[in-house]
């Protein structure tokens with residue numbers, strides 16, 4: 003049964019993270035070793051900000067982190083090497099990110115559409131957001147860069163994976179333990195941009 007205040011929620015609160023989703027990124031990072039000190043990372047769908055908190059700690063102050071979301075983040079006193087811009091991904095010219103860094107080592111997307119409860123419609127909207135995130139990643143990542151993207155399982159997943167395989171040398175689907183069992187969300191791990 004859906005429990006909004008599950009173990010991960012309580013753990014996040016205790017450890018000072020802004021959302022339980024941080025543990026999904028932590029698990030992905032432990033498994034695939036994504037983040038390193040000094041990296042430049044773009045976080046799409048960054049609000050309320052738990053992934054930004056995790057990434058900032060992982061890359062350290064020699065890194066650069068940019069978060070984008072249509073809603074504001076709740077991390078008021080973030081360090082200067084972390085930037086946040088309130089933008090709608092559909093109206094955003096991603097070249098603006100080059101004001102922060104000419105290119106990014108990692109692009110992550112945890113973007114999620116507001117859901118309707120209609121399975122296929124929600125999966126399609128999630129696919130559209132993921133596709134937009136992939137376009138941004140292909141624009142801003144250099145050769146060898148990594149892309150991590152959330153997606154709701156649905157009919158379009160196969161196409162999305164094919165597109166990722168065209169752009170990246172290693173592509174895997176990963177379901178973190180922190181994902182609610184009833185959720186159809188999965189994460190696409192696309193490493194080493196071709």
Ligand SMILES: C[S@@+](CC[C@H](N)C(=O)[O-])C[C@H]1O[C@@H](n2cnc3c(N)ncnc32)[C@H](O)[C@@H]1O
Pocket residue numbers: 020021023024046047048049050051052053054070071072073089090091092112113114115116
């Ligand atoms: C699951 S939340 C992200 C949680 C975040 N990773 C964290 O750890 O705090 C999904 C986010 O996607 C954002 N989003 C959805 N559609 C968007 C759009 N068109 N442009 C930018 N952000 C969008 C939502 O506003 C929401 O904050």
